[in-house]
Amino acid sequence: MNRRAFSTLGCPGxxxxxxxxxxxxxxxxxxxLRxxxxxxxxxxxxxxEADAVAAHLTAAGLDIVCLASYVQVAADRADVVEDLAGHLRLAARLGAPSVRVFGSGADQPEGRRDRAVRCLSRAAPLAARLGVDVLLETHDEFLTGERVADVIEAVGSPAVGSVWDAVNPWRAGESPDRTAAVLGPWIRHVQLKDVATPTDLRPVLPGHGNVPLAAVVEQLHRLGYQGWISLEWERAWYPEAAGLDQALTAFHQVLDTLAPPPTGPAPSGRPAHL
Structure with missing residues (x-):
């Protein structure tokens, strides 16, 4: 059963x-953590400060499941690897198992795939030493599972994997079964969210939009995915969206509905989660 998390993108400030x-x-x-x-x-x-954050969340019984960085590994900048290294060290200090990165490089589209491969290849040895994975999200210039898988396969390091953002491959025309087929070996973290259409990205409560969340979860079950499923509620970008508490209620309702029958008793005092 997958454990559930949420991104602090949904509660900015x-x-x-x-x-x-x-x-x-x-x-x-x-x-x-954003x-x-x-x-x-x-x-x-x-x-x-990092130690204090980690201690506060540990005392509350919460795991830090990912450090959601804004490092752009395909950017044409000399300091990208250094920037990523700093985030990896911070994640290790916090006890986070991974750092999320983006591709981008939109300002220099030529060669962005090769730049991403070079950056991730240079960062991978440090990531391996620290025990912190670098996870390339299905986002921006690497919107689909196919494009992310191409980069990760070229890097060829077990310290480099992927975040499957459920919306982005779908809005690019890639079906969940295709995303799972090409990206499956590298999926280390999953972000669920919902929107109305592929061109209207304003947040919609999970289960109330048109993203095929059931198909995404079905593919995760098929893959035997055992990692975290995180709600990414983009209230930081859309302040008019409902509060994160309301979005979390809908998130749990969706996952409870899609959860397979339990194979044994749930832990004492806790519901059986997906």
Missing amino acids: SGLDEVVRLARTGPCDGVE CAAGQPTYPGMPET
């Missing part, structure tokens, strides 16, 4: 106490 409160209303066992200015975790934060 909230402190750790509010993050813990939101997790307990679900309940969720983990949190995906790494950005003004958030509980941010690039270059001192080790003492």
Whole structure:
């Protein structure tokens, strides 16, 4: 059964106490920490602050499941590998198992696949030493599972994997079964969300839009995926969206509906999660 988490993208500006409160209303066992200015975790934060964040969440019984960075591995910049290295060290300090990265490189489209491969290849040895995976998300210039898989396969390191954002391959015309088929060996983290159409990306409560969430979850079951499933509620970009607590209720309802029958008793005092 997969454990559930949510991204702090859904509660921009909230402190750790509010993050813990939101997790307990679900309940969720983990949190995906957005790494950005003004958030509980941010690039270059001192080790003492990172230790305090980790201790606060550990005391609340929450795992940090991913450090959601904004590193663009296909960008034509000399400092990209150094930037990624800093995020990897921060993730290791926090006890996070992975760092999410984007492709981008939109300003220099020629060669972005090769730039991404070079950046990830250079960062992979450090990631392996730290025990922190680098996860390339199905996003921007690498929108589909096919494109992400092409990059990861070229890198050829077990320290490099993928985040399957459920919306992006679908809006690019790639079906969930195709995404799972090409990306399956490298999926280490999954983000679920819902929207109305492939061109209208405003957040819709999970199960109330048109993203084929049932097909995505079915493919995860087929793959035997045992990792985290995280709600990515983009309230930071769409402040008019419903609150994260409401989105989490819908998220759990969707996953409870799609969960396979339990094979044994649930842990004492906790519901059987997907």
